[in-house]
Structures are given as structure tokens and as C-alpha cells.
Amino acid sequence: MPSITLANLGWSTPDGRPVLSDIDLRFQRERVGVVGRNGVGKSTLLYLLTGERQPASGSVAVDGSVAMLRQTVQVDPDETIADLFDARDSLALLRKAEAGDASAEDIGDADWTLEARIDEALAKVGLSLSADTPLPHLSGGQRTRAALAAAIFAAPDFLLLDEPTNNLDRDGRAAVRDLLRGWRGGAIVVSHDRELLEEMDAIVELSGLGAARYGGGWSAYRSRKEIERAAVEAELADAEKRLDAARREAQVATERQDRRDAGGRRKAARGDMPKIIVGGQKRRAEETRAAASRLAGRQRDAAQAQLLAARTKIEVVDPLSAGLPPTGLAASRTVLALDDVTAGYIEGQPVIRDLSLTIAGPERVAITGPNGSGKSTLLALVAGTIGPWSGTARTQVPFAMFDQRVSLVDPSLSIADNFLALSPGTTNNQCRAALARFRFRADAADRTVGSLSGGQMLRAGLACVLGAPQPPQLLILDEPGNHLDIESLAAIEMGLAAYDGALLVVSHDPAFLDAIGITREIALR
Template sequence: MSRSIPAITVSRLGWSTPDGRAVLSNLDLRFAPERTGIVGRNGVGKSTLLRLLTGDLAPSTGSVAIEGRIAMLRQTVQVAPDETIADLFGARAALALLRRAESGAATADELAEADWTLDARIAESLTKLGLPFPPDTPLARLSGGERTRAALAGAIFAVPDFLLLDEPTNNLDAAGRAAVRETLAGWRGGAVVVSHDRDLLEEMDAIVELTGLGATRTGGGWSAWQARRQIEQAAAEQQLATAEKRADAVQRQAQAATERQDRRDSGGRRKAARGDMPRIVAGGMKRRAEESRGAAGRLAERRQDAATAQLAEARSRIEIVDPLAVSLPSAGLPASRTVLDLDHVTAGHVAGRPVIRDLSLTITGPERVAIVGPNGAGKSTLLALVAGTLAPWQGRARTLVPFALFDQRVALLDPARSVADNFLRLNPGTTNNQCRAALARFRFRAEAADRIAGTLSDGQMLRAGLACTLGAPRPPQLLILDEPTNHLDLDALTAVETGLAAYDGALLVVSHDRTFLNAIGIARTVALDGAG
């Protein structure tokens, strides 16, 4: 009996939060053995869709049918104290059996069950993702990026028909991102990938966009989707404009017809009142006038109904979205002003183990500098030196202008306070009206500005942090950004890029997103090699 072709079919799928808020509604999708990117605004239900596919969530309506086996990689790889890389491969027991066999402690039955190729196959999977670690390595010893890559290696090792990946390149350095892209490029099964990483999305065979209107599929990668999206958006806007003009014209024509009929009726009544026509003729004219008015009214009503239906159809094709607008006022930074001066700085977190050694760096005027390097190379340590939260062991670190630090954990926000309270705390002297206006530009309007920060999703938390950092009436003359694009949806990312490109202060940015760095006009790159 031949095996059926693997597929994931979603039929009329819906899911709502416990308080009844609809997240996904009436969704119809089919995933074939190809690489499909899932894109959409934060909160539209991308991760929820993956959890419905894995069975972690039960649909409120509709169904999910899966032909084949799936493996899931979540955004955060949770770590228990005793977990090792072997646990990500589901191989702890099998490897323990091998160790007993190698030491001569295994029984005859255990020897018969031993998989003598297991060590080599796990090592090969890890090496492909740039991880030269033995399988008994504790996960707690790995960085977040290394754990993500190890989890991906474990998922692929199971040879599923479909890989489900939720933001697989978040927190990965350039080498890690490249390893994920190369792995997916060589993957011959199906993959459903939720991501905002444009380089990764470019490698997809198809893009599915989730919006409040449902799901649309486009063949090809990110560039093809972006081009088609712009064409379809322009066509939908043109159809809406045409429908609005037609509805207005039909309304004007109906009004004009009514006014003409009123004038004719008025003339007939005046003539009848003069008494110069027989009563029977006057009665006939009145009857014909009423019939004419009724026919004209019915025709006008049918035209108005048709125009209204066309207008409603045109409006249904356009999603009403509250836009994110990042517009920064002048920072007032002179071109000759020294912004930052690091002079032969050595620093670290553990005595005798410097992360940064003998580093000098000067930023003058509105320079834009990127800090790059592998995970663990000292990028966040360098930013801590610049922000003054870490003192150098040797050398001197001076930041000579007002600055703001936006870190990847959005630690600047107090999770117990509302978004508005955080803004007022971080921007002293700001009025409530200024606060509300600034937050509204970042999609925190009315009640949304009063939400407690700790209740926000990752994407919303990032957006709130950006609002508090970039929304001040007078921005700082130096912006220090540590991985500012993680968890931002593509529309928000474009808005942030546009705002930062127009910012006239200095930028010091840590990011592995090459497209982002190019978009904001980085002029100089400092590469840390991890060797101090």
C-alpha cells in the first residue's frame, strides 16, 4: 500500500481567547511538502496557528487534518537543570544504553537493541548547524542561540514530514542565521515557518499572509510576496475609489431625478388649480405622475442597492489598520560633537576572564555605527560599558551626550506599570497629552496605552519600548539599540527603519539583521570576534 502525500489541511478554522476575542476566523489553508513562510502583524495569530497545528490548542471552530509527522521548534527553548542536548534528540535513553554497552555493563538483550550509529548521526546533525558539542552537553551551558540551533537539529533528526518553526532566527548571530537558512534550503520535506526575518523569508517557496480578513497565499519568497501585495493593495484601493465615486454619482442622479419630478408635479398641480383643464384629465395626470414617481423611485433604489453592494465588496478587500508612524524630531546634535569615547577599554563579568580587551572606539556627530559578531563575543557587554551599567577594568569609557538604551529584553519598561506610566517615567517633564500622542503613533491608543506592560505580547512589549525610547518630544542625541527588530512585524519594522533613517542623532546598533542595518544607513561596522 503506497503512502499518501504528506499535507496539512486547515478547514474553516477558528480560535478565540477565553474572554471571547476572535484571533483566527474561518481559515482555509493547505500546506504541501514545500517551505511556506507565515507573515502578518503582531497579534494576528501566527503562533496560535502553529499551536493549533501541533494540537497544543483545540480549535474553537473548524478542523486541522495532518497527513504525515510533524516536529515543532518554538520561539523559546525552555531549559531544565538536568537537560542535555540528547534530550532535544529524544535520545537520552538510547545513548545511556550505548554507554553501558561500551563499558561492558549491557545485557545481551540491550546489546541487540543498541543503535551503534546514533552518536555519529547526532554529531553530524549538530555539525551541520555549527554546533561542535557532544550530546551530553547540558543545555544550560549553551547560549540562547545555540539552544535554538540544537533544538532545530533535534527536530530535523526525527525526519518529520513537516517542520513547524516559530521565529527560528530570533537571537541568532549571523552564523546561526546562515546555518538555519542553509538547513532549510536543503530540507526536502515540508516546512511552515513563522518569521519576520526577510533574508529567511526570501528562501521560502510560498508566503501566507494572515490578516484580519483571512489568509492569502503567494508563490515565491519575500520579494515576490511584497511586489504582489503592493499590486493587490493598489488595485483594491482603486476599486474602492471607483465604487465610492459610483455610489456618490448614483446618489446625485437619484436626487436630481427626484427634484425634476417634484418640479413637474408642482407645475401640474398649479395648472389644475387654475381650473383650465377637465377634472378627468387632471386626475389622469396625477395618476401618471404617481406611477412615474414610483417607477423612478424603484429604479433609483435598485441602482443605490447595487452601488452600495459594490462599495461594501470593495471595502471588504481592504483591511483597516492603525498605522505605526515613527517620526523623530531633531536631536540637535552638532556634527563636530564627540558622542562616545572608549579608550583602551578592558572589561568582563568574571574576574580574570575579560570579554572585551583593549578596545578603543570614538563616535563623532551623527555617525551610525553597527556592532557585529558571534553570540558571546561581547556586544551586550560593550553596550553596558557605553550605558555606564558596567565599569571598565582598565581604560576609560565616556558617553558625552544624552542617550537612551533599548535592550533586546526591553528591560527599560517596568512590567508592573502601564505603557503610559512607563512613558511618563522615562520621559520626565512630558505632559499627559504629549504622552498619549506619542503612544498613539506606535498603535497604543486610548485603553491600549493603559495596559500593564507585563501583560503585553513579545511584539507589543517591543513596540512599547520603542514608543518610550523614540517617542519623546526631544529624542536623545545618541540612541543605543540592542537587537531592536526581534519580534517586530514587517509593517512595524518598515516604519521603524523609516523613522531611524530620518533621525539626525548618533546611532550605536547591535543587530544581525543585514537588511535592517542597510535600511538605517549604517556607515561603520565594529566587528567583535569573541576573543576579547
């Protein structure tokens, strides 16, 4: 049976920062979700399984074939869906044969079922597109679906999926869940999509303590984690009580011995005892004190060891605090206005047609709709990165745009330098304090943005903008939860709920939209 075995696996960044340590895992023909905080090594684990990265220690043994879907699909202008399937030349040969221009040898080499099989793979992820469709013409969600179809096309023994539902609309997410329900091979799925994780046969949690495996899906994992957390906290509290008791007992024993020694010295001072008896009592007192001290030391050491053992079972994580300064946005202020806007990228093929939209004051507006309906295009119009073909688009307050690549931060600069560049006049102390609230403390603030994981990069971008002394009055967010771990997402939800400016958000996560208090929804078709 195909399997993947990890033994004492370790990996570090090029600068020597350990990411994975002593990982022992075995994967078979099952669906396993991989969860953990941003930067803990989830994507790195998949790269180690494909052989694209080599372990610093331990080993990876893969018995079977693997295919991987990565977090992002970068495309060249001339790429088509066929390129995802590595089928451009084979399909060109079919076209040549169909046109009657192929040689007898070419016809013998042609795979006449290829196009039908590609269409079938695309249909499994809800796409009815030709293999010749240019990738730049697809939305991010459509490209993700096409890449997933290409991953399953070769029928690998193991599917490695890195955030497969990022960028997908609700139908796309449902298609991924349906695909995995019917998948008969192994699947290792890095995700923070709780609905998708519910479909798993097991959950592997990566943390600073290593890797832990839990049977069942997301709910079973969370339930087991709560039981474990309660048990460890009880063990820690008991160990602390034992250490306090050992210290008190040692203190009481010392004070008792001190009183005995003082009584002996007073009796000896009266001179009514022979010196030999006084000397014997002094020697016995010293021996008793030494024995009591050794016993107390052993008790304290045992209690201290128990406490340390309990603490090693608890991962210490700095909380993320995304409380925001006020923006000063008045309720009557017009934030943005689109009047009869039509826009797109290819002449004669508008993505948005005759759209009007006004946001006033601290409104919270969600843009929803299926992949390809123009949601990201609308945000680009508001941000001014593209202009309308007709109509007018005006954004009338300071704003910050968080696209899916977090392009507002410079990947070549450190997080701290990005913060200072985006908030001129801010002192270094203000910068460090703001970044610390987003869990970038001390040396972490000096990390280069380009070295961060997708979730860490978004958190860095949010820290640089939301941590500023004067936050923008409008936040434009394109799928902000795509790369955040679940704990960070919850903290960002609380921070955005407390934000007093206007929000324009694209998201396919109903729970996220509900948590941040969306007041109006605009559905694109």
C-alpha cells in the same frame, strides 16, 4: 502523504479578542512561509498546529509528526545541548558504558550511534560543539542553531519554525537556508527574513481579512500582492464613481419631477381643467415619483453594495509614524568611551579583551561579528548591566537600551502605564498621542505588555522611549528587527533615519543598517 488541514479555524485571546477567524488551509510536503503584521496570529497558528493551544472554533487535523522551533530558547543554568535533544539520560548511559560501569542490561539498552547522530545534526546548522556543552555558555544565535538541530533530529514530517533566523549571524542565516533547501518533509516557517522567504514554495499571508495563499517565494508574493492591490483599488474607485453617479441621477430625476409637478399645479390653479383630469394628473405624478424613487433607491443600493464589497477586500491599517523630537545632542559631545576593556561571565574566559571605543556626537555605529563574538556583551558593558574586569567603561549621555527581551518595559503594566513610568511628568494626552503614532490607539494602549507578541512588545518599547517629549541622546539596539513585521520595520527604519542622536546597533541585517545610515562598523571576532 502527511498533511495538515485547517477548517474554519478560529482562536481568541482569553479576554475574548479574536485573533484568527475562519481559516481554511492545507499544508503538504512543501516549504510554506507565513507572513503578516505583528499580533495577527502567526505564532498562535503554529501553537494550534502542535496542539499546545486549542481552537475556539473549527478544527486542526494533523496527519504526521511535527517538531517546532520557538522564537526564544530559555535556558536553566545546568542545561546542556543534550537537553534540547532530550538525550541527557541516554548520553549519561553511554558515558557509563564507556567507563566500564554499565550492567549488561544497560549496555543492551545503549544507543551507540546517538552521539554521532547528534553531532551530525549540529553540523547541519554549522555547529561543531559537544552535546555536553552548557547552554548558558552559548550566544543567543548558537542556542537557536542548536534548537533547530534538535528539531530536525527526529526527522518529523513537518518542521514548524518561528522566526528561525532571529539572533543568527550571516553564516547562521545561510545555514538555515541551506537546511531548508535540502529538507524533504514539510516546513511551515513564520518569518520576516526576506532572503529566507525567497526560498519558500508558497507564502501564506495572515491579515484581518483571513488567510491567503500565494505560490512561489517572497518576490512572487509581493508581485502578486501589488497586482491584487491595484485591482482592488481600481474596483473601489469604480464603485465610488457608480455610487456618486447614482446619487446624481436620483437628484436630477427628483428635480425634473419637481418641475413637472410645479407646472401641473400652476395649470390646475388657473381653473381651466376639469377636476377629474386634475385629480388623474396628480395621481399619475405621485405614481411616477414613487416609481422613480424606487428605481433610484435600487440603483443606490446596488452601488452601495458594490462599494462595500470592494472595501471588504482592503484591510484598513493605521500607519506607524515614528517621527522623533530632537535630542539636543551636540556634535562635539562624547557619548561613550571604553578604554582597554576586558570582560566576560566566567573567570578566566573573557568574551571581550582589551577593547577601546569612543563615540562622539550623533555617530551611528554598528557592531558586527559572528555569534559568540561578544556583541551583546559589549552592549551590556555600555549600558552598565555588567562591569569590566579591567579598563573603564563610561556612558556620558542619557540612553535607552533595547535588548532582545525589551526588558526596559514592565510586562505586568499596560503600555500606557509603562510610558508614564518612563516619562515622569508626561500628561495622559501626551502619552496617548505618542502611543497612537506607533499604532497603539484607544484601548490598544491599555493592553498589558506581557500579553503582546514579540513584535508588538518591541514596538511598545520603542513607543515608550522614542515617543517621549525628550528622547535619549543615545539608543542602544540589540537586533531591533528580530520581531518586527516588514511594514513596521520599514517605519522604524524611517524613524531612526530621522533620529538626531547617537546609535549603537547590533544587527545581522545589512539592509536595515544601510537604511538607518550607519557611519561606522566595528567587527568583533
